[in-house]
Amino acid sequence: MMATTHALVGVVLAAVTTMVAPELTPVALPAAVAGSVFPDFDLYSGHRRTLHYPTYYSAFALPVVALAVVAPSVPAIALAFFLTGAAVHSVMDIFGGGLELKPWQAASERAVYDHFQGRWVPPKRWIRYDGAPEDLLVAIALASPALVLYDQPVTLFVGAVLAVSAAYTFLRKPLAVLVERLVPALPVGMQTRLPDRFRDASK
Structure with a gap:
């Protein structure tokens, strides 16, 4: 799913x-948003494996959330929301598409790596790919209550995130085609720094 969907x-x-x-x-709020987008910081280094932990984030989040409820403090609350956001992100990606440049082709059976089980969890493709129309619908559904519950500047942030989501949805497939054409033209040194799915798609 889109990073913006996770942020919402x-x-x-x-x-x-x-x-x-x-x-x-x-x-x-900042802890939950940071945790919800944190796993995608592995985009250029073992995406959906290096920072995605669908089992461990959840296991660590439960006692921290309990601590935040029983003995609330700023560090406990921040960590509880951060870990919960990261856990939800890692699990949500299982319901999306595979790990490939064009996930709408459904060629990859790798959604998220589960370190606890030591294997890749296959994608369920309820959301066919990041930036799919249904991904945007999920983002809109998430943004709607937020726009009611929060005041500015949070509503402005939510509106901006939703606008980015809509733009990415519109450009998602053209961007994949553009990457396919540009990657072979890059110097070899730069190509080796790109995510595997970018290099694989250009072959």
């Missing part, structure tokens, strides 16, 4: 504090 998941997760303890929102 973080916004929705933090809405719990907005409804129950609004004074904690300034801590929970």
Whole structure:
């Protein structure tokens, strides 16, 4: 799924504090959004394997969330929302497409690597690929309650993220074609720095 969709998941997760303890929102919101996009920082180094942990994030998040509820503190709340966001992200990617430049072709059976089981989890393709129309619909569904629950500047952030989501959805397939054409023209040294799916698609 799109990184922007994951970011909106973080916004929705933090809405719990907005409804129950609004004074904690300034801590929970950035932590939840950061955690929700954090796994994708492995985009250029073992994507969906280096920083994606569908089992371990969840296992670590449970006791931290319990601690944040029983003995709330800024560090505990921040860590609880960060780990929850990262856990949800890692699991959500299983329901998307495979790890390839053109996931709509459904050629890859690698969605997310589960370090606990020591294997790649195959994609379910409920969301066919990142930037698919249904991915945008999920983003809109996530943004809708956020626009109601939050005030500015959060609503401006949500609106901007939604606009980026729409633009990416429109450009997703043309961008893949552009990458296919550009990668072979790059110096070999630069090609080796690109994600595997970029290099594989250009062969």
